[in-house]
Amino acid sequence: MNKPTEKPKTPHFASGPCAKRPGWDGSYAYLTRGRSHRSQLGKDRLNEVLLRSRRVLGIPDDYLIGLVPASDTGAVEMVLWNFLGARGVDVFAWESFGLDWVRDIQEELKIKDVKAYIADYGDLPNLSQADPTRDIVFTWNGTTSGVCVPDGDWISDTRTGLTICDATSANIYDLPWSKLDVTTYSWQKVMGGEAQHGIVVMSPRAMERLDNYQPPWPIPKLFRLKQFRDIYTGVTINTPSMLCVEDVLDALDWIEKSGGAQAMCLRLDKNLQVHDKWVWGTSWLEYFVAREDIRSKTSVCLKVVANWFQEETEEKQRTILKEMVSIVEAEGAGFDFNNHKAAPPSLRIWSGITIEAEDLEKLYPWIEYAYNIIRDKYKK
Ligand SMILES: Cc1ncc(COP(=O)(O)O)c(C=O)c1O
Known part of the structure; x- marks a missing residue:
């Protein structure tokens, strides 16, 4: 195969920090430069993030939204530490991040009444096992396996426990909020924003738990949601990066000007069409997730199925893939x-909203090109 001639305009395909929005140039006004987050201007900008996030994501008016430290991990752990322990917990996991939450619940919080439902990479546990009288913890989109929850139908409308959802790499533009009591995400994935800030969205039932329940374990200052109830008005627990705040406002502005949530969902569909075309037309490549209904549209995982590759040890396969990616990276045609x-x-x-379908189109020939090189090198 000849070397491709065209390269993606934006060759950034990492799963976090993810590509910036199309047209991003970092030239926003940065109104709060040198100003305190506690100044009226600082508070107004922080509040603007919460207002616009609600509008863009269709978060119900009676849900609260707060900005918290330490990215999605900070948000998830803060939530586990504040809410759990009041009743039994059902936790569902199918890749590394979900497994981290299982570990936190069992080994750090040491909650006794825990049922952990775990599936292998590429699969989803049977979600219908969720007991609506218990708290349910799950990841909407398992980034490292590309397995995504297909819908919220398995969550009871009359549940008495809380649902706690790590939605950081999900298509948050299309979440069934009425099924979610506590939801977390960060800006660097689905917004194309910057890392180290997390968002927590809470239903009225979640707020009721927060107000009336005191967990038996210590809560460090950074996790004290109760004490910092004002976070829902743009107050923060500690000092946020106001530059990151301007950056996410820029992203939210782009989303709204581009047609909002509906348009964002269409962008994901368009990206998926490109993947489908290449994956179905390439004999050595397949989706890592066999079931279409649980396949992620944001973190699209692929496997090399050629016999010669499959016959290699896992360690060797990793080395080969690393080399393959390096070939594309060395050409500046696709990173990470x-x-x-x-x-x-x-x-x-x-393949989230900040990725252009045209860029995916241009990436694939480079992947094919790199594959041919490594196949010629390693196939016996
Ligand atoms: C599902 C999931 N949860 C949590 C995290 C951790 O996110 P952060 O780095 O924002 O803390 C990631 C990161 O990729 C993730 O994919």
């Missing part, structure tokens, strides 16, 4: 699309 080290050897191409 090797999968997470915790996942089985595979590729992972972030």
Whole structure:
């Protein structure tokens, strides 16, 4: 195969920090430069993030939204530490991040009454096992396996426990909020924003738990949601980066000007069409997730199925994939699309709203080109 001639305009395919929005140039006004987050101007900008996030994501008026430290991990752990322990917990996991939450619940919080439902990479546990009288913890989109919850139908409308959802790499533009009591995400994935800030969205039932329940374990200051109830008005627990705040406002502005949530969902569909075309037309490549209904549209994971590759050890497969990605990176045609080290050897191409379908179109010939090189080198 000849070397492709065209390269993606934006060759950024990492799953976090993810590509910036099309047209991003970092030239926003940065109104709060040198100003305190506690100044009226600072508070107004922080509040603007919450207002616009609600509008863009269709978050119900009676849900509260707060900005918290330490990215999605900070948000999830803050939530686990504040809410759990009041009743039994059902936790569902199918890749490394979900497994981290299982570990936190069982080994750090040491909650006794825990049922952990765990599936292998590429699969989803049977979600219908969720007991509506217990708290339910799950990840909407398992980034490292590319397995995504298909819908919220398995969550009871009359549940008495809380649902706690790590939605950081989900298509948050299309979430069934009435099924979610506590939802977390960060800006660097689905917004194309910057890392180290997390968002927590809470239903009225979640707020009721927060107000009336005191967990038996210590809560460090950074996790004290109760004490910092004002976070829902743009007050923060500690000092946020106001530059990151301007950056996410820029992203939210772009989303609204581009047609909002509906348009964002269409962008994901358009990206998926490109993947479908290449994956179905390429004999050595397959989706890592066999079931179409649970396949992620944001973190698209792919595996090499050629016999010669499959016959290699897992360690060798990892080396080969690393080399393949490096070939594309050396050409500046696509960066960071090797999968997470915790996942089985595979590729992972972030395909969220900030990725242009035309760029995916241009990436694939480079992947094919790199594949041919490594096949010629390693096939016995
Ligand atoms: C599902 C999931 N949860 C949590 C995290 C951790 O996110 P952060 O780095 O924002 O803390 C990630 C990161 O990729 C993730 O994919």
